[in-house]
Amino acid sequence: MRVGILTGGGDCPGLNAVIRAAVLAGTQRHGMEFVGFLDGWRGVLDGDTVPLDEETVRPLLTIGGTILGSSRTNPLADGVDDGVARVRKQLTALEVDALLAIGGEDTLGVATALHAAGIPVVGAPKTIDDDLSATDATFGFDTAVQTAVDACDRLATTGASHHRAMIVEVMGRHAGWIALHTGMAAGAHVTILPEEDPDLDAVADVTRSVLARGQAPLIVVSEGAKVHGEEAAKNAPRDAFGHAQLGGAGDALEHELLARVPGLSTRVTVLGHLLRGGTPSAADRILATRFGLSAIEALASGNLGTMASLHGVEVHQVPLAEATGVLRTVPDARRAETAGVRW
Structure with a gap:
């Protein structure tokens, strides 16, 4: 054969x-x-x-x-x-x-x-x-999660040094398994999945409470999380199989948090294809x-x-x-x- x-x-x-x-x-x-x-x-x-x-x-x-x-x-x-x-x-x-x-x-x-x-x-x-x-x-999933967790561990320490909220965007267009496992293993204060409609006011509340106790918020968000609005998702470019090419969830979330938490210092890290590569x-x-x-x-x-x-x-x-x-x-x-x- x-x-x-x-x-x-x-x-x-x-x-x-x-x-x-x-x-x-x-x-x-x-x-x-x-x-x-x-x-x-x-x-x-x-x-x-x-x-x-x-x-x-x-x-x-x-x-x-x-x-x-x-x-x-x-x-x-x-x-x-x-x-x-x-x-x-x-x-x-x-x-x-x-x-x-x-x-x-x-x-x-x-x-x-x-x-x-x-x-x-x-x-x-x-x-x-x-x-x-x-x-x-x-x-591939296990490697991707470990890579994301390693990145979160590093980002958490620099966030703590500067009293800064660290937003980490990971892969996950329609399924939030990478974000779910990464958030749990990295001890994220908030994890946002594509399967849910996030309460951004509640996310802001958690962010304030973490800062109030002297810690730095760590937020993990899937690339497909519903933080852009339906219109942006509808108008996103599509691949050969018709899938929307989503992205920018981390930036969109940062924008929403800055509007709700005056004076907040943030950094967004998009892990993207870093999760695909390597041994x-x-x-x-x-x-x-x-x-x-x-x-x-x-x-x-x-x-x-x-x-x-x-x-x-x-x-x-x-x-x-x-x-x-x-x-x-x-x-x-x-x-x-x-x-x-x-x-």
């Missing part, structure tokens, strides 16, 4: 570990041959490939990003039938028998459509936001490796149209459609855990 591997959407730590595990297991256990498609679905549409062998992938475990490159190319943008036909034509020309698509909601959504059209494909879930509904966790944590290396191994066994056994998924401590395959149906957002119960507690 000749297998094509692609990585789509935003990069995150652990992508190379999936590629490494898939190639090593597929080559050694099942005699598979591998090619990598460059820059996600763009490489599939253009037939742009590189060979993947054991020597190439062995050093990849600790390397962030993806050696295959990525993009937000949507092969179905001009219609499902046309996109499927273009993909099928390239796979036939390259003698690729099956695909392993590593990505999030958009990449796996395309994979789901290809499977429905009869193209052999399996997936491995990748989203730094940890918001795919069919798995308990995705790789994956041990937890992400392990999870990514397990996902790669599971995907290869699915291909070998003909369990197509499925995605590697973590349930509890076990990794198994679930239908691709389960991963792309509904985003896994922060539930009310998780937000309620810290409600009414002033840190």
